[in-house]
Amino acid sequence: MRCIFCQEEKSPGEMSLEHVFPKAIGGTYCIKSVCKSCNDRLGHSVDDALTNHKFIEFQRMSLRIPGQSGAVPNPLAKGVLASDSSQAMRSLLNDSGQLEPYLVPSVRVINGDGEKKTINFRIDSRDKDKLTEMVNKKLKRLGQEPLSREQIEAKAEFGQSEHPEIQVKIPVDLIQYKRAIMKIAYEMACTWLGDQYTSDALASTLRECIFDTRLSGDWSEKYPIHGQIIFRDQQHSLVPFINDRPYQHIVFLTRVQEKIAVYVRIFEIFDALIEVSQQADRYVRGGSHFLAIDPVTGVQYESTFEEEVRRLGEKWNIARGIRRK
Ligand SMILES: [Zn+2]
Numbered sequence: 001m002r003c004i005f006c007q008e009e010k011s012p013g014e015m016s017l018e019h020v021f022p023k024a025i026g027g028t029y030c031i032k033s034v035c036k037s038c039n040d041r042l043g044h045s046v047d048d049a050l051t052n053h054k055f056i057e058f059q060r061m062s063l064r065i066p067g068q069s070g071a072v073p074n075p076l077a078k079g080v081l082a083s084d085s086s087q088a089m090r091s092l093l094n095d096s097g098q099l100e101p102y103l104v105p106s107v108r109v110i111n112g113d114g115e116k117k118t119i120n121f122r123i124d125s126r127d128k129d130k131l132t133e134m135v136n137k138k139l140k141r142l143g144q145e146p147l148s149r150e151q152i153e154a155k156a157e158f159g160q161s162e163h164p165e166i167q168v169k170i171p172v173d174l175i176q177y178k179r180a181i182m183k184i185a186y187e188m189a190c191t192w193l194g195d196q197y198t199s200d201a202l203a204s205t206l207r208e209c210i211f212d213t214r215l216s217g218d219w220s221e222k223y224p225i226h227g228q229i230i231f232r233d234q235q236h237s238l239v240p241f242i243n244d245r246p247y248q249h250i251v252f253l254t255r256v257q258e259k260i261a262v263y264v265r266i267f268e269i270f271d272a273l274i275e276v277s278q279q280a281d282r283y284v285r286g287g288s289h290f291l292a293i294d295p296v297t298g299v300q301y302e303s304t305f306e307e308e309v310r311r312l313g314e315k316w317n318i319a320r321g322i323r324r325k
Helices: 036-051 054-063 125-141 149-155 177-193 195-199 201-211 305-324
Strands: 015-019 030-035 078-081 084-093 099-103 106-111 117-122 227-231 249-256 259-266 270-277 289-293 300-303
Touching (some): 015 036, 036 054, 036 177, 036 201, 177 259, 177 270, 195 201, 249 305, 289 305, 300 305
Antiparallel strands (some): 078 084, 084 099, 249 259, 249 289, 259 270
């Protein structure tokens, strides 16, 4: 078998099961045309930029889609107290999907006059039982005698804040996630157009771009790839008519005269329309394809682009008919 990325002949044992849309975003559609070493390399250097993208993490958190570790991501987890930026805070996701503030234990030594030192311990009320151990550990390090729980609690001050304001910094990647989306377009073009797609002029340009770990903002000058990859919202949506598949991942391939384009949608967050070939006549299997994946249930819907457009048209007509009555 030939791998669609390194293009080397491999034994069946060297091939792997590749999730076209990463598993961590609920992708269930798999192909077997990527070798293990390419799959490993692309997983770290390409897919992670998409699955760990902050916008994607917010969506995974709200749909409760776990990653490989089994944990649902929480992009708001680490922050600081707004009123004291030196105090680390956590926002923990509880079982009902709500965020609960948690104060990270902190120890501060305040130098007083001469030999005397003041040590401040700050802990969350949920860690109350750990206080004695924490204080005595510090005292031991300073060569001091330990204190009893009662002695420590006698000095404690209790405060309460129902809704502490927590500041969180959220870095947003603007470039690297695009390689992961191009990879999805490339893999589906290989799947739907057949083996000979790998020798298409645009296929090799796409591969180079996907492997370029130093892709920068001017990538479209370096790689002659026509298309758009955008953050999607109501004003900016490349295919707004597919409007009854909330959160689903969508990919379709369509032919326009000599050109073939692949559209990719990740949740309702990213939209991409990428030209994958300028030689449509090379492909007997060209045609048109449509695939949607429900990231929560894993259910896949496969048809053609025309079929999907017809389905939406009928649905729209039915809705209009009901309104007339
Ligand atoms: Zn390979």
